Amino acid sequence: MDTGQCVHCGLCLSACPTYVTTGVEAESPRGRVFLLQKLREKASWLNQNAIKTLDDCVDCRACEAVCPSHVATGHMIENWRQKSASSLESSGSESFRLFRKADRYLQFFFGSIRGLAWFQRLARFSQIPIIGTWMTHMPFFPKSARKLRGGLREAVPRTLSRTHKSHAGPESSTRVMLFVGCVMDTLYANTNHHAVDLLELGGVDVVIPQEQRCCGALHMHGGRPEVTKNWARANIQALEQSHAATLAVTAAGCGTMLKEYADLFDVNDPWHQRAEQLAKAVVDITVLLAQLPLPAASSIHGTVSVHDPCHLVHAQGVRQEPRQILSRSGYVIQEMPESDLCCGAGGIYNLTHPEMADKLLKRKLAHIPDGIEWIAAANPGCLLQMESGLPDKDFNPHTAHPVDLVWNAYHTENLVGLQD
Ligand code: SF4
Numbered sequence: 014m015d016t017g018q019c020v021h022c023g024l025c026l027s028a029c030p031t032y033v034t035t036g037v038e039a040e041s042p043r044g045r046v047f048l049l050q051k052l053r054e055k056a057s058w059l060n061q062n063a064i065k066t067l068d069d070c071v072d073c074r075a076c077e078a079v080c081p082s083h084v085a086t087g088h089m090i091e092n093w094r095q096k097s098a099s100s101l102e103s104s105g106s107e108s109f110r111l112f113r114k115a116d117r118y119l120q121f122f123f124g125s126i127r128g129l130a131w132f133q134r135l136a137r138f139s140q141i142p143i144i145g146t147w148m149t150h151m152p153f154f155p156k157s158a159r160k161l162r163g164g165l166r167e168a169v170p171r172t173l174s175r176t177h178k179s180h181a182g183p184e185s186s187t188r189v190m191l192f193v194g195c196v197m198d199t200l201y202a203n204t205n206h207h208a209v210d211l212l213e214l215g216g217v218d219v220v221i222p223q224e225q226r227c228c229g230a231l232h233m234h235g236g237r238p239e240v241t242k243n244w245a246r247a248n249i250q251a252l253e254q255s256h257a258a259t260l261a262v263t264a265a266g267c268g269t270m271l272k273e274y275a276d277l278f279d280v281n282d283p284w285h286q287r288a289e290q291l292a293k294a295v296v297d298i299t300v301l302l303a304q305l306p307l308p309a310a311s312s313i314h315g316t317v318s319v320h321d322p323c324h325l326v327h328a329q330g331v332r333q334e335p336r337q338i339l340s341r342s343g344y345v346i347q348e349m350p351e352s353d354l355c356c357g358a359g360g361i362y363n364l365t366h367p368e369m370a371d372k373l374l375k376r377k378l379a380h381i382p383d384g385i386e387w388i389a390a391a392n393p394g395c396l397l398q399m400e401s402g403l404p405d406k407d408f409n410p411h412t413a414h415p416v417d418l419v420w421n422a423y424h425t426e427n428l429v430g431l432q433d
């Protein structure tokens with residue numbers, strides 16, 4: 014990763030959400046690469062403006078996907094953020110303060126199965142109108158998170174998705190481990206259940222080891238790589254002990270983090286090689302479902318526009334598969350302009366940078382085609398962010414994970430969920 018690779022061509026500008034929103038060079042990948050270079054040469058360049066310029070990056074990786082010189086701008090800024098997180102917390106930077114605060118909560122809730130169950134319970138309470146309003150006005154609750162309450166379209170499930178009983182035989186050659194995540198395991202537990210049903214419909218044996226942990230992506234952003242490393246080790250062991258050759262992931266953000274675990278360990282550390290093995294096994298659920306011989310629907314089940322989550326399309330290069338599985342299961346796809354421009358979710362960017370996140374959300378919603386029923390996104394952060402901005406809870410469109418839409422279509426055709 015080297016800032017010197019940048020040839021200042023500007024091809025990254027139109028891909029960068031903060032540049033297209035502000036039109037300011039400093040808020041572009043090229044401007045940020047220039048600044049990183051200057052900071053390397055002279056530390057005194059670091060002032061409040063410089064911090065803001067780098068910290069406003071959504072880490073969407075769109076610049077990396079289009080850069081002809083392979084400049085890893087997103088990665089470099091994330092490294093800078095991790096190294097600077099603790100020192101900048103005390104520099105008066107509000108977003109770093111929020112990052113660290115969120116990180117403490119996240120460690121508590123996502124650090125154990127009991128914590129996850131509590132998180133799920135609290136999210137359910139927050140859906141009760143009076144209690145929810147009271148909770149979100151408590152001093153510990155970030156103001157920027159209030160609006161996200163409206164991002165939960167359906168009732169939060171009562172049990173974690175890891176309690177789902179799969180039917181994997183002891184010696185299965187088609188065994189897949191499902192990575193259930195933290196937000197997916199709690200707020201979107203039903204999506205993970207649906208993923209299991211669809212995989213089983215495709216002839217796959219699914220295992221969900223209880224020992225798996227949160228991927229740790231949010232802790233990396235919060236400047237705590239040691240937490241991510243611990244959880245990475247647990248996830249590597251869980252996959253190895255599951256004897257599955259494939260690790261299916263329902264959240265794009267988690268998939269990217271899992272694929273990058275090897276970067277956490279020194280090349281001479283045995284965990285580095287084990288992490289590389291895990292990376293080879295990781296596959297987004299939409300890619301895996303597209304490969305399986307699932308039946309074509311016998312009728313039309315709705316109209317849908319696909320939003321491409323940054324960590325799916327830019328970081329993992331997955332664009333067609335969500336459309337393929339939706340189309341095969343009877344949905345008419347209507348493309349939206351700028352489907353691959355960030356919606357403003359960006360991990361917890363919408364909590365730490367509410368103003369910019371709001372601008373990106375408005376831009377995203379303005380591009381949704383009229384008359385469609387669904388906006389599909391294979392990442393929980395995008396679903397929460399976009400649903401929170403939709404004006405009317407009683408009318409279309411609504412957001413849904415592609416897995417849920419596919420499951421609904423097959424359920425209507427009596428192919429899955431027959432025991433429900
Ligand atoms: S596309 Fe790459 S080389 Fe061109 S300006 Fe952007 S970062 Fe630099």
Ligand code: SF4
Pocket residue numbers: 028029030031032041042045069070071072073074075076077086087
């Ligand atoms: S990672 Fe995204 S927000 Fe950050 S500089 Fe690149 S394109 Fe812009």
